Amino acid sequence: MTATVVNGLEVIADEPTEAPMRSRAGTPVLWQQTRTLLLEDGSTTYGCVHCDYTSANVRSIRPHLNKHRTDNVPARTSVLAPFGELSLAEVFRRLVDFDDVTSELDEMTSERDEWKQRAQRAERSLSTLRNALRGVAS
Ligand SMILES: [Zn+2]
Known part of the structure; x- marks a missing residue:
């Protein structure tokens, strides 16, 4: 004053x-x-x-x-x-980034699961095809 x-x-x-x-x-x-x-x-x-x-x-x-x-x-x-040396704004920014990374990981995981299912399906149809071919050959 x-x-x-x-x-x-x-x-x-x-x-x-x-x-x-x-x-x-x-x-x-x-x-x-x-x-x-x-x-x-x-x-x-x-x-x-x-x-x-x-x-x-x-x-x-x-x-x-x-x-x-x-x-x-x-x-x-x-x-x-x-x-530490981080400002509060920086801390919040990093928390937001972390959140983004997690959701990205979630997406990648679900994508990977989808590819795995497709690969298993393809493998199954391939063996079906093989069996069919074998049947034709014998
Ligand atoms: Zn003063």
């Missing part, structure tokens, strides 16, 4: 900060995470959108924001720990 009191002075306005550079289109760039805080005595200071960190120097806010980014990393890693 952004600071509401800085050095005993109340924050009366909390705005995004206009960046020192402009966008390619020439429009102002606003830093949403770097807040420009207007204090009750009319002075301004800068604050972090995530916590009560403030600084009179706008340049110290952006490096500070990295702190919040690294804070999130351990939490994300621990959630995924059981899957």
